[in-house]
Amino acid sequence: MALHRDAAGAVEHGRALGALRPRLPGWQLHDQVRSQRAVRGGRARVWVPRLRSAASPIRRPRRLGDLCHRSAQSIRLGPRVDRTSSGPADLGAGPARWQTPPGPWPTLCGMPCLVVHGGAGTPPAAERQERQDAVERALDAGWKEMRLGALEAVLAAVRCMEDEPSLNAAVGACLNRDGEIELDAGVMEGTQLRAGAVGAVKDVRHPVDLAHAILRDGQHVLLCGEGASRFAREHAVETCDPVLFITDRQLRNWWDAADTVGAVAHDERGRTAVAVSTGGTYRKWPGRLGDSPLVGAGFYAEDGMGVACGTGIGEGFMRLCLCHLAVVEMGHGMPSTEVAQKAVQHLARRVGGLGGMIMIDSSGRPAAAWNSEFMAWSQRIG
Amino acid sequence: MALHRDAAGAVEHGRALGALRPRLPGWQLHDQVRSQRAVRGGRARVWVPRLRSAASPIRRPRRLGDLCHRSAQSIRLGPRVDRTSSGPADLGAGPARWQTPPGPWPTLCGMPCLVVHGGAGTPPAAERQERQDAVERALDAGWKEMRLGALEAVLAAVRCMEDEPSLNAAVGACLNRDGEIELDAGVMEGTQLRAGAVGAVKDVRHPVDLAHAILRDGQHVLLCGEGASRFAREHAVETCDPVLFITDRQLRNWWDAADTVGAVAHDERGRTAVAVSTGGTYRKWPGRLGDSPLVGAGFYAEDGMGVACGTGIGEGFMRLCLCHLAVVEMGHGMPSTEVAQKAVQHLARRVGGLGGMIMIDSSGRPAAAWNSEFMAWSQRIG
Incomplete structure (x- = not known):
């Protein structure tokens, strides 16, 4: 502000x-x-x-x-950063208002930073701690790879969350209106702006690995459906029987179906990367792609500007190109904490969207904000 | 400048x-x-x-x-606007350099404006006039609908170009590596930021009509593959035998395969709209989506800021989110002529991309620029 x-x-x-x-x-x-x-x-x-x-x-x-004034909307800023360990998310206690923004911040350019989220939505209260624990495990998994670079860190974190049945990605992903699972994922690195993404794949064990294979291949950015599965088979990316992804959570919590998992990182060399993965929204139309496989809508990274990823009802992010907009604003000098707050407010006001975002600006400042009831997330700097 | x-x-x-x-x-x-x-x-x-x-x-x-200095790159600015009739494109004569930018411009807010392109690429010289003529017909078709609004105008123009066998959209679209046709299209209006898009559809007669049906439906933004075809059948959008799309042009001109057709409009009420359609790139991987069905990459519109669409190798547009970036820059006050030039220069320098763009800023100023050998385009204001 x-x-x-x-x-x-x-x-x-x-x-x-x-x-x-x-x-x-x-x-x-x-x-x-x-x-x-x-x-x-x-x-x-x-x-x-x-x-x-x-x-x-x-x-x-x-x-x-335009959205800089405060409102009584249910948007909360995440917890203060703990630079030595990950901080637990606000689990919903207290009024749904802005909290005092952290800062002012020193310049953190030379420090690695990783932020991970497990999706914004309205899960049952009993499941929230389970989701938060899954996010903490993903943060640990990603942090172990941080010495290799930002890209490796976000891939490890998202791959870990794809195995968590409490989160809506790969194992535990929600069903479309045919009762099938169709998975989306995307990954981008901000140095050369290379990106890879997959949409509506049914039989790839780790969609984020397939997105990474497409990024490395470099010929295309986004493959969908059976063509993406064929790319996986020809490039030695693990495929599996789709039944592996189905757990009983989809039926228990069918109403909570707009969450995504994602991670953003900024390593000590200033390189940025982002990865996301999701099962999309519950009862989505077969072949529907959300924001997660779309560069700029669900994720964006550019070294020297910032990195962002989103979760929520993907169509709102797509119509606003919200992650790209957030990175452009961070590149123009607005701190990540302010961009995150305003971005989710913009999402709600301009297109009536629900969701959350995590991001890191070019100075290495992490931020998270959401306008849904809950978002599991965690961060580490150091 | x-x-x-x-x-x-x-x-x-x-x-x-x-x-x-x-x-x-x-x-x-x-x-x-x-x-x-x-x-x-x-x-x-x-x-x-x-x-x-x-x-x-x-x-x-x-x-x-950053790209404001002139260079000897093969980027040309389009012809001067003729406010009473459409202007023919530069058909490749003369050195590939900047031409003198038109302007300064008066404010054109209250005047309708339509810009249409038939793709940037390297077609045989003998085909260039044929493409330009097709674009002129599309401009006429779109202009007839301009009294109904910007959205109707761009839909009519693109629908017309989907029937032109000399252009890479629907009839005459290029083949993927399986020898099949997979079509992408997108449409967006800038007032409520509603958007609809389809990717990798094989049997929809006018993909831009299906994109429009998805926009009107409002539940999703992007559908791909068989799911999109199913949506077409359930929403009374015309489908057809894919063999209808195949002409002998695909085999004759297989090397010229990165063009798209598109139209941007700004009506007298200040409403903006954009529509695009393409067969994608030659020998693309099955299931590959380019920039054309992606909001922000291949097209973007927001009233009061501007409207843009792109053509060329889609992956470059996707990695830069180039149409969204162009609209943001126009919203920040940069004239469309300058944004168009810098955007295609940015495309070439940042990701080595080839292509072209057409756009209209919030003052109603049209512009076009490309860094490929040729782009068929035309515009009308009045």
Whole structure:
């Protein structure tokens, strides 16, 4: 909320957010200069007055920066970071309001950072601790690979969560309206912007491994359906009988079906990476792809700017290209904590979307925010 | 190129482009202020020096604004706009360099505008006029619907191009490595950000109609494969025998296989819309989705900001989320002519991509640019 805290912050964010420009000096002047030039140049065949009719009002672009005021919406900021160990998520106690944002932060460029989430949704209260424990195990698994780099860390974390029956990815994924499982996954590294993703695969043991194989292959970015399974078989990625993925959780908790698992990392060399995996939404149309296999919608990474991934009803993320927008805003200098809050608020207000996001900005600051009832997540820096 | 033309322009673009911030007054000061706060607040457990080692250099975010200098690359700006009729594209004569950008422009907010392209690529010289003629017919077809709105106009234009055997969409689409046709399409309107898209469908007569049906249905955004065909059958969208799509062009011109057709529109009420359709790339992996069915990669629209669509090797657009980035930059105030040029330059430099883009900014200014040998396109304002 630096926007309203001090003048320096306001100027900084004004640069990044087009919506704020009309309030800043110089904009109106420049507009006039351009209009005058148009007339002098003899090209002004039409002239539209600056003030338009009510039937055709001037619409300013709605960016994340428009959403900077606080509201009573059920959006919470995650726990304070513990730099030596992972921090447990807020498990739903207390009022659903903003908590005090952490910070100000020192620059953390040289420190590795890993953030993992197990999905935003409305699971039964009895299952929340189980999900949180699964996320902690994934954080441990990812952290062990952090010395190899950000990409290896996020792959290990997501692969671990794909084996957790309490989470909606691979084993334990939710069913589509035909009673089948169709899995989506994606992975991206921010140095060369290489990405790989799969959608609607039925028989790949670890969809995130197939996404990684597509990334390494480099010819395509997104494969779906039977073609993706064929790619897996020809590139020695493990396949399996789809019955392996089905547990009794899908029937018990059929209403909680919009969660994804994901991880974002920023290693000590400043490289960023993100990986996601999901079974999608409950009773989805066969062949439906959500945001998880889509670069920019469900995940995005670019070194020097930031890395983000989302969870929730994927269609909202797709329509807003929300992870790409978050990374662009972080690249423009907005801290990750602020971007995360505003992004989920933007999701709710612009398209009525539910979900959560985790992200790390180019300074290595992690953040998480969600507007659903619960999100299991954890982070580690050090 | 207002960035180097006058101080007002430099300030304007500096706000939108994070990469330019270090050159502007205030940024360094603000950075120092934030660092001092971190120390005073007692939270500065680590301190990373501002100057980092060569092994871990500070990487500034690379945005479109970084690419503002001219180069000898084979990128050309489209023809001057003719406000009373469509203008023929440059058919390849002359050196492959920037042409003088049109402008300065008056504000065109209240005027409808339609831009149509038939794909960027390297078709045989003898086919270029044929493609251009097909695009002109599509422009006429779309323009007739413009009174109904931007969405109807782009749908009519793309539906027309899906029937043109000289273009890579529906009839005349290129073959995958199994010798089959798999079609992608997408449509989006910028008022409510509703979108619909289909990927890898084999038997839908007009994929853009199916994308529109998904948009209207509103439950999902992207369906692929057999699930998408099933949606078509259950929602009365015309299906057909896939053999209908195959012409002898695919075998004659197998090397020219990365083109898409698309249209962007901005109607007199300020509403924006975009539609795209393609057969993808030649010898693509079965199940491969390109940028065309992906919101943000191959197309994006948001009223008050702009509308864009791309054509070319889709993977580059996907990795950069290029159409979303272009719309964000237009929303930040950069004119469409400048965004188009920089976007295709960014595509080439950041990921080695080939292709072209058409777009309209919130002031109603159309633009097109491409870095391939040829792009058939046309536009009308009035």
